[in-house]
Amino acid sequence: MNDKKLSLPSKIWDDVFRYLAFGSGLVVILLIVASLITLIIQSWPAIKHYGLSFIWSTDWDPLAEKYGALPFIVGTLLTSFLALIIATPFALAGAIFLGELAPKKIAEPISFIMELLAGIPSVIYGLWALFFLVPIIRAFQMKIGAPPYGLGIFTASLVLAIMILPYALSVARDVIKLCPNDLKEAAYGLGATRWETIRGVILPYAKSGIVAGIVLALGRALGETMAVTMVIGNSSTLPSSIWDLGNTMASVIANEFNEAQGLHLAVLVEIGLLLFIITVIVNLIARIFIIKTRV
Amino acid sequence: MSIENPIFRTEDLCAYYGDFMAIKHVTMSIPEKKVTAFMGPSGCGKTTILRCLNRLHELTPGAWYSGKIFLRDQDILEMDPILVRRKVGMVFQKPNPFPTMTIYDNVLAGYKLLGIRLKKEEADRICEEALRKAALWDEVKDILHRRGTFLSGGQQQRLCIARALAVNPEVLLMDEPTSALDPKATLQIENLIVDLKNTVTIIIVTHNMPQAGRVSDYSAFFYLGELVEFGPTAEMFTNPKDPRTEEYLTGKFS
Amino acid sequence: MNNTNNVRYQWRRTKNQIILATIAVLAIIPAIPLFVILFQLFQKGISSLSIDFFLNLPAPPGEPGGGIKNAIVGTFIIVGLASLMGVPISIMAGIYLSEYGKESKFAHLVRMCADIFQGVPSIVIGIIAYAWVVKPLGKFSALAGSVALAIMMIPVVVRTTEEVLRLVPNILREASLALGVPYWRTVLKVVLPTGMVGVTTGVLIAVARIAGETAPLLFTAFGNPFMTYNPLEPMNALPLLIFNYSMSPYEDWWQQAWGASIVLITIVLLLNIASRILARRVAGEK
Numbered sequence: 001m002n003d004k005k006l007s008l009p010s011k012i013w014d015d016v017f018r019y020l021a022f023g024s025g026l027v028v029i030l031l032i033v034a035s036l037i038t039l040i041i042q043s044w045p046a047i048k049h050y051g052l053s054f055i056w057s058t059d060w061d062p063l064a065e066k067y068g069a070l071p072f073i074v075g076t077l078l079t080s081f082l083a084l085i086i087a088t089p090f091a092l093a094g095a096i097f098l099g100e101l102a103p104k105k106i107a108e109p110i111s112f113i114m115e116l117l118a119g120i121p122s123v124i125y126g127l128w129a130l131f132f133l134v135p136i137i138r139a140f141q142m143k144i145g146a147p148p149y150g151l152g153i154f155t156a157s158l159v160l161a162i163m164i165l166p167y168a169l170s171v172a173r174d175v176i177k178l179c180p181n182d183l184k185e186a187a188y189g190l191g192a193t194r195w196e197t198i199r200g201v202i203l204p205y206a207k208s209g210i211v212a213g214i215v216l217a218l219g220r221a222l223g224e225t226m227a228v229t230m231v232i233g234n235s236s237t238l239p240s241s242i243w244d245l246g247n248t249m250a251s252v253i254a255n256e257f258n259e260a261q262g263l264h265l266a267v268l269v270e271i272g273l274l275l276f277i278i279t280v281i282v283n284l285i286a287r288i289f290i291i292k293t294r295v
Numbered sequence: 296m297s298i299e300n301p302i303f304r305t306e307d308l309c310a311y312y313g314d315f316m317a318i319k320h321v322t323m324s325i326p327e328k329k330v331t332a333f334m335g336p337s338g339c340g341k342t343t344i345l346r347c348l349n350r351l352h353e354l355t356p357g358a359w360y361s362g363k364i365f366l367r368d369q370d371i372l373e374m375d376p377i378l379v380r381r382k383v384g385m386v387f388q389k390p391n392p393f394p395t396m397t398i399y400d401n402v403l404a405g406y407k408l409l410g411i412r413l414k415k416e417e418a419d420r421i422c423e424e425a426l427r428k429a430a431l432w433d434e435v436k437d438i439l440h441r442r443g444t445f446l447s448g449g450q451q452q453r454l455c456i457a458r459a460l461a462v463n464p465e466v467l468l469m470d471e472p473t474s475a476l477d478p479k480a481t482l483q484i485e486n487l488i489v490d491l492k493n494t495v496t497i498i499i500v501t502h503n504m505p506q507a508g509r510v511s512d513y514s515a516f517f518y519l520g521e522l523v524e525f526g527p528t529a530e531m532f533t534n535p536k537d538p539r540t541e542e543y544l545t546g547k548f549s
Numbered sequence: 550m551n552n553t554n555n556v557r558y559q560w561r562r563t564k565n566q567i568i569l570a571t572i573a574v575l576a577i578i579p580a581i582p583l584f585v586i587l588f589q590l591f592q593k594g595i596s597s598l599s600i601d602f603f604l605n606l607p608a609p610p611g612e613p614g615g616g617i618k619n620a621i622v623g624t625f626i627i628v629g630l631a632s633l634m635g636v637p638i639s640i641m642a643g644i645y646l647s648e649y650g651k652e653s654k655f656a657h658l659v660r661m662c663a664d665i666f667q668g669v670p671s672i673v674i675g676i677i678a679y680a681w682v683v684k685p686l687g688k689f690s691a692l693a694g695s696v697a698l699a700i701m702m703i704p705v706v707v708r709t710t711e712e713v714l715r716l717v718p719n720i721l722r723e724a725s726l727a728l729g730v731p732y733w734r735t736v737l738k739v740v741l742p743t744g745m746v747g748v749t750t751g752v753l754i755a756v757a758r759i760a761g762e763t764a765p766l767l768f769t770a771f772g773n774p775f776m777t778y779n780p781l782e783p784m785n786a787l788p789l790l791i792f793n794y795s796m797s798p799y800e801d802w803w804q805q806a807w808g809a810s811i812v813l814i815t816i817v818l819l820l821n822i823a824s825r826i827l828a829r830r831v832a833g834e835k
């Protein structure tokens with residue numbers, strides 16, 4: 001009795017659904033292709049006008065239509081790597097602590113809280129840094145005789161370090177946890193101490209994963225906008241020390257995009273394009289390390 | 296040996312996984328409203344040929360077949376697989392009720408999943424009938440709206456049988472339906488199979504020779520993808536024609 | 550001989566303890582700023598929280614009684630619209646990866662693109678939404694902000710959906726197919742409901758992530774001191790308000806920025822906690 005209803009062309013719906021699913025997958029690919037094309041088209045006037053010299057030139061003067069991205073590229077690299085240098089030892093120690101040393105009862109709630117804190121919006125980190133970190137840094141700068149801006153490259157790096165730490169830590173912790181027990185037991189069996197086991201067995205085992213975590217964190221730092229914009233001081237000259245004011249690629253876009261027009265706008269989009277390319281490359285590198293850990 | 300009016304008839308059926316030929320040139324007839332047991336050592340292709348009979352085989356990536364399978368006089372390889380599977384139900388080795396559905400919805404899954412709307416009384420009737428056939432009604436009639444996954448393994452397996460019976464299939468395929476169950480649940484299912492054979496043709500894969508002896512009318516013995524012997528169970532058990540069957544029955548390999 | 554061995558052993562043990570202690574200390578230090586942030590947030594912001602703060606519209610600097618109603622409503626509208634746009638397509642793409650594409654080259658390409666897209670800075674996505682929506686419409690709008698946020702949530706939801714659906718046991722698919730149910734209905738009515746808790750977890754994580762985003766809204770939703778429900782108008786959102794107020798020279802706006810931060814962080818944390826609880830339920834069921 002029901003078989004009559006069944007002889008409807010069920011195959012058509014199967015095909016429709018499959019194409020919908022396939023189409024959605026295609027959208028994910030197209031999204032990235034279309035983004036790239038959009039950025040290139042929108043920045044084309046700037047690319048055509050300034051060519052590659054845009055990357056080395058240090059002059060940034062929208063009124064004179066002089067645009068060189070070097071101060072921002074340097075600002076981005078400086079803050080990101082400084083943040084990485086500050087964060088890595090803590091992240092590594094935290095990963096070893098949570099992944100290997102601490103008993104489950106302690107490690108799990110701490111990891112849980114860490115992951116929640118990693119979700120704090122960056123504008124809130126910025127707010128906090130602006131009103132809490134900046135005065136402290138200013139006092140410190142006075143003490144050591146640096147220009148007491150409070151704002152600047154160093155402050156931005158410090159906030160970045162706090163922000164990226166949970167990412168690096170959780171990736172590294174997860175790989176450290178994956179280290180097989182029989183490897184560790186073999187080391188203990190040979191009379192190795194806990195630290196010797198960590199250094200000799202666990203860390204070599206988790207090496208690629210730890211690097212992947214650090215590279216992923218670098219990718220975050222490179223593109224992080226709000227917190228940096230709020231504390232870096234928004235200066236478009238090439239920084240000469242870590243106490244200087246500066247701008248990153250992301251922060252200059254955030255600061256100037258809404259007032260920009262014509263060539264200025266195209267130049268800002270080109271900086272965005274550059275940032276897009278850099279972060280994609282960094283993430284691809286992280287993926288390579290992640291694939292290595294699976295093997 | 297010849298079967299009058301078989302419900303299934305395969306002609307030179309071969310089934311493959313990629314290049315690997317798992318079923319080799321099987322020609323056989325399955326009698327209607329009887330229980331047929333498929334036996335043979337592990338890996339001989341029992342599951343594979345069973346899955347050919349309702350066209351589940353083709354869902355495995357790289358799997359394909361050649362030859363013909365007639366359900367009465369229609370070649371099912373030419374039919375819409377959906378229609379084939381409505382007529383040929385299946386019960387799996389591991390009980391697999393849908394975890395998101397109640398017992399009631401599980402029994403009616405063959406309708407609900409297809410979006411077929413039933414009147415409340417009709418749905419209730421089908422549900423009760425199927426659960427009674429599966430000898431589960433008395434145990435679950437008061438908890439029809441609990442999740443099917445709360446039941447014991449044996450009850451879950453009978454729920455799966457009820458689910459398959461609810462759409463009134465002509466044939467019920469069972470792939471080692473009791474291998475995940477304890478002896479008591481196994482006995483219940485065996486009794487159920489015997490009761491069911493007046494209403495539906497059953498093909499059961501089993502490793503358990505006493506079980507095959509208890510429930511089946513006919514037996515097929517497979518070895519390395521070939522059909523070695525087919526005949527009435529009693530006859531095959533007492534007087535196997537092929538030495539390989541005899542070796543298997545006497546436990547030389549398993 | 551025995552003695553030197555003993556000394557060496559003592560030294561190894563001491564070294565072990567020193568290094569482990571150092572690791573523990575280093576591991577604790579980064580937790581400090583994180584707790585300081587939360588503590589100060591509540592210390593500084595709690596005094597701005599009042600009924601009026603939630604129900605009033607922003608007031609000019611110096612005038613008391615300003616609220617953040619428009620920003621709260623705006624955040625819900627922008628994030629809601631983004632989810633409406635982003636979630637269905639992401640779930641379908643996740644279905645494609647787990648049920649159709651599987652190990653095909655195309656599926657791997659989709660996966661790779663999703664992973665890469667997760668790393669694209671949010672400010673760049675703001676530029677893209679600007680080019681796609683603001684430019685053609687000729688003005689800033691909540692819709693443009695939603696497009697930016699939808700783009701940001703897609704990779705997250707695609708990947709979690711795929712992972713969750715892959716965990717659905719194959720025997721459930723076969724049970725459905727063996728009943729004569731077409732594959733697409735099997736996917737929609739058996740596979741997806743079985744993985745629904747996990748998919749919801751992924752959506753919550755993605756929503757929590759975009760709810761706090763500021764950069765992609767700067768040149769899309771833009772911000773608006775007035776109340777609006779129209780997605781084609783510029784609209785305020787909590788992160789935008791926090792940014793604008795904290796960069797302003799007015800002390801009472803700073804105060805309100807702290808208050809708004811408590812509201813925002815509460816929303817984000819609740820979403821995150823809800824997603825973890827759900828995730829734990831999934832793990833428990835297995």
Ligand SMILES: Nc1ncnc2c1ncn2[C@@H]1O[C@H](COP(=O)(O)OP(=O)(O)OP(=O)(O)O)[C@@H](O)[C@H]1O
Pocket residue numbers: 312315317335336337338339340341342343344355
């Ligand atoms: N998905 C697959 N891909 C490739 N080869 C397969 C696949 N499934 C089964 N085979 C092979 O096909 C042959 C028959 O397998 P099948 O599962 O039908 O055996 P079986 O008789 O049911 O065994 P068992 O009694 O252990 O269940 C075996 O050699 C097996 O290795």
Ligand SMILES: [Mg+2]
Pocket residue numbers: 341342343470
């Ligand atoms: Mg089998």
